[in-house]
Every structure is written in C-alpha cells, then in structure tokens.
Amino acid sequence: MLGSWRAAWLRVEGHWTWYRRYWTSNLYSSGLQPLLFLLAMGIGFGSQVEPGAATGGVSYLHYVAPALLVAGAVQNAVGAASYPVLSGFKWQRDYHAVTATPVTPGQVLGGQLLWIGLRLALACVVYALVATAFGAWTGAGVLLVVPVGVLAGLACAAPVTAVAATTYDEGARFAAVFRFVVMPMVLFSGTFFPVGHIPAALRWLAWISPLWHGNELARAATLGSAGPLPVLGHLAYLAAVFALGGLVARHFFYRRLVV
Numbered sequence: 001m002l003g004s005w006r007a008a009w010l011r012v013e014g015h016w017t018w019y020r021r022y023w024t025s026n027l028y029s030s031g032l033q034p035l036l037f038l039l040a041m042g043i044g045f046g047s048q049v050e051p052g053a054a055t056g057g058v059s060y061l062h063y064v065a066p067a068l069l070v071a072g073a074v075q076n077a078v079g080a081a082s083y084p085v086l087s088g089f090k091w092q093r094d095y096h097a098v099t100a101t102p103v104t105p106g107q108v109l110g111g112q113l114l115w116i117g118l119r120l121a122l123a124c125v126v127y128a129l130v131a132t133a134f135g136a137w138t139g140a141g142v143l144l145v146v147p148v149g150v151l152a153g154l155a156c157a158a159p160v161t162a163v164a165a166t167t168y169d170e171g172a173r174f175a176a177v178f179r180f181v182v183m184p185m186v187l188f189s190g191t192f193f194p195v196g197h198i199p200a201a202l203r204w205l206a207w208i209s210p211l212w213h214g215n216e217l218a219r220a221a222t223l224g225s226a227g228p229l230p231v232l233g234h235l236a237y238l239a240a241v242f243a244l245g246g247l248v249a250r251h252f253f254y255r256r257l258v259v
Contacts, residue, residue: 011111065136066218067191077153082174085164105253124149144221152214155238158245165252190215
C-alpha cells in the first residue's frame, strides 16, 4: 500500500495539475477580495477612525490588516471545503475513482486538506505582500500572520469538509453556512472592532469562533497585543478544532467511500 503521506501528496499533485490551468478564475476570491476590504475599511473608513483604546493605540489600518488576512483565509477555506469536496463525491466522483486504487479515503482527505492549506498559504502571502505597499504592517510580525491565517482557515475547513462528506443533495446547506455562520463570524469575531463591544449575552459566540482566535493571534504577532499564555490558548483551540473536524471528516469519508 502506498505510504500515507506519499498518497496524500499525489492527490495534491492532481489538484495542482488542474489549478495551474484555471488559477485566474480564483484570483478575485483568494487575493483581490481581502485587498478590497483592506482598501475600503483600512484606508477608506479607517482614515476617519482615530487611534485609541479600541485599536490598541495604533491606526485602524494596522489594527484591521492582520484580521482581514485571517478573515480572507477563513472564507477561502470554507469555500474550498464545501462544493469542491461535494463534487468529489457527487458530480466529478473522482474520490470514488481514486479509492478504487490503493489510495485510502483517509489519504484522499489528507490530500484535500493539504491542498486547501497550500491554497491558503498562497493567498495569505499574496495579501501580505500587496498590503505591505499600503503600509499595513508595523514590523516583521507579518511573517507569523501567514501561518496563523492558514491554521485558522484549516480549523474551519476540517469541519466543513465533514459536512460536505454527509451531503447528498445539491449542497443547499452550504448557502446557509455562508450566510448564517461565515458572514456573522467575519463581522462579529473581532475583525473590525473588539468583541467587547458586543452585548455580553452574545459575546460567547465570538469566543467559540475560530476566526476570533485567529484574529487575536494575528494581532499578537503584529501588534504584540497578547501574552504567551493567551497565545498558547488560541493555538491550542485552533489545533483542537482542526483535529476534531479532521477526525469526524475521516469517519464520514470512510463511511461514504468504502463499499
């Protein structure tokens, strides 16, 4: 049987063969969309926001730039883990073709998550480089924001992959996920303003959001706004969500692909 990692990377190679021909179709969602948010909120709206306690004493551009990188990664991750994964089961059915070989469902899942991680890393690097031209970073901490964005994205991608593996219709539930989970998460998880401004009764919804933990880590890297213990707590939470989501997804991949 093929080694687990080697088989997973073979799946990544297959994804890359397709992606290198159609990468321009993903340019807006993976690279331009977060930058447009940065221009609109960080530079446009941000020019009207005075540095203060809410922004940690820095300009609004510096406050919002790392969070927009993470928010963009989360949105891209959910998109890559929803319809494309369902397509592997239902429309293209390439998962069924691949698992007719010695490649196992677990290796197919591993390759899918690896590919999503690579896509996220590329999008985060592009955003970070272009945002540098707008003076969005205060120091070398941006080098840590990229892996934070990837980790936060994967923490969201793994559970959505599990949802996709249990979807047998045309994927109508994904529209609900984007509308009632992803967008509120982007708006109310500390991306544009501190969660302390949310009513106390609803604040826990932000605290359980992977995006909030990613935002806190990103700002800790660029602004030094958190100590070592909170940083470890945020990292542990994101790793736990990713691991749990991956285990659930693995269970349903085997359940759906092993006849």
